[in-house]
Amino acid sequence: MQAQTGPLRVICTHLEYYSLHQRMAQVETLRRLHREACGHALHPRPGGEPDKPFAAQPRPRSAIFCGDFNFRPGSLEYQCMVTPEDDPAVPVPLDAWRIARGGEMHPMTVGLYDPAWPEAYCCDFVFVTADLGQRVVRMDVEPATQASDHQPLLIVLDA
Numbered sequence: 744m745q746a747q748t749g750p751l752r753v754i755c756t757h758l759e760y761y762s763l764h765q766r767m768a769q770v771e772t773l774r775r776l777h778r779e780a781c782g783h784a785l786h787p788r789p790g791g792e793p794d795k796p797f798a799a800q801p802r803p804r805s806a807i808f809c810g811d812f813n814f815r816p817g818s819l820e821y822q823c824m825v826t827p828e829d830d831p832a833v834p835v836p837l838d839a840w841r842i843a844r845g846g847e848m849h850p851m852t853v854g855l856y857d858p859a860w861p862e863a864y865c866c867d868f869v870f871v872t873a874d875l876g877q878r879v880v881r882m883d884v885e886p887a888t889q890a891s892d893h894q895p896l897l898i899v900l901d902a
Contacts, residue, residue, distance in 0.1 A: 748878075748902060752780060752806035758813045758820075766814060770823045777806060781833045808836055808870040811893060816849045816865055824870060836870035839898050843882035850884040850894070857892045869898045 756773065759765035783802035792798060814820035816838075827835040840849055852867035854860025871879060881899040888895060 749805070750801040750803035751875075752803050754806060754808045754810075756808065756810040756812070758811065760813045763820070766812075766820050767823065770820050773808060773824070774828070777808075777836070778828060778830070778833050780804070780806070781830075785832055804832075804834055804872065805874050806834075806836070806872045807839075807875070807898070809868065809896065809898075811853075811866060812868050813866050821868075834872035834874050837873055837876045839869040839871050839876075839879050839882045842871070842876050842879045843898075850886065852884055852894045852896070853892055855886065855894060856889045860892065867893055867896055869896055871898070871900075875900060 754773065754776075756769075758769045780802040781804045784804045808824075812820070812824070821838075824836055825838060840847075849865035849868075851863040852865050854863040867884075869882065878900040879898065880901050881897070883897045885895045885897065
């Protein structure tokens with residue numbers, strides 16, 4: 744995606760519900776892909792004519808990770824997601840809700856209207872790389888819609 748401030752990676756995901764082991768593997772894969780993209784950003788490949796099939800495409804360091812992570816705030820998987828890398832060239836993903844809302848509890852994002860859910864809780868997140876953290880203006884959840892068993896999230900970044 745091309746933002747006003749430059750290229751931006753947007754990763755939308757839906758992690759495993761039942762298996763902690765599988766979710767941890769998926770979080771590690773997200774982190775590995777992020778490291779890989781940051782490496783490409785620092786050392787882009789040459790070549791390819793613009794607007795041709797083999798044109799080099801940017802792999803920016805700046806990224807948004809969003810979706811149904813199927814883990815709760817503060818869980819082991821959550822902590823893994825926001826743990827800084829050993830490499831300072833890889834910006835850590837930060838919880839956009841905590842940036843925008845400080846200490847305010849995460850909103851309930853699943854199970855609000857579906858009686859099949861035993862309880863409502865938060866498992867939907869938006870994480871932004873540290874370089875985007877200063878640009879988070881607003882983060883909201885739409886609590887009223889019943890279009891899904893999950894509530895939509897909205898993030899606003901300044902230009």
